[in-house]
Amino acid sequence: MKSVEKTGKTVDEAIQAALEELGVKREEAKIEVLDEGAKGFLGILGARPARVRVTVDNSLDAKVNAAREFLAGLLERMNVSAEIETEIGEDQLVYMRMSGRRMGVVIGRRGQTLDAIQYLVNLVANKLPGPRARIVLDAEGYRDKRAETLRNLATRLAAKAKSERRKTVLEPMNALERRIVHLALADDTEVETRSEGEEPYRRVVILPKRT
């Protein structure tokens, strides 16, 4: 929670000043009028400025609730019934895991739909004030399984690059997936990995090192 107190000629002016300082919108804040203020006689005698206190909930919890509510509504409108399990990690990292039937619809080809939903959930959560939350969305353990598949693929293609002594190109992947491949081969002294091309077609290449 963060709150400021402001004064102004009118209650409205005081509220505006407070909202500006906090950088939030009226509907995101809790407003208390501490003093309505008084115009006084001819604007001199007994004049008193209006005073307000404006409070915003900039906690991670508020963001997590907004994200969860948005996700639940989204799934409902996609005709998917799922349970959502939330885990709050360190550094504003939040895991939301979905389980249920028809998770394939939510995951999509190569996790495309899951990534799209994750992106939207993050946008909605971070519309609220406060430090940026990073929400990682998963469905039926897809992310772990995909990481495992990528690591296997990386080892297999590295072996191929070595035996055939030539560059091996992987299919386009997003930054997170490319990172998994690079990390999987970081300790392999016989190959080098690089990313080539422009998003969204950027792909990892595995090069055998000359010996």
Place this chain on the structure above:
Amino acid sequence: MKELVKYLAEALVEHPEEVRVSQVEGEKSIILELRVASSDMGKVIGKQGRVAKALRTVVKAAAPRGEKMVHLEIVG
């Protein structure tokens, strides 16, 4: 489908009351036209169309299989 697009757009924009979605049905496809306040266009398109792309991906995923293709268009 219309409901879904409306829901997504309303969650992203600053002026949800100005979100309009209309549906144009063709022989082989359905076009969903999304209109938002002009100041909110950026919110539903995003940098390099990232938000628009995510919206389209979700709409495609939600479209029933084997039926008409669903396209989402953002109308300025």
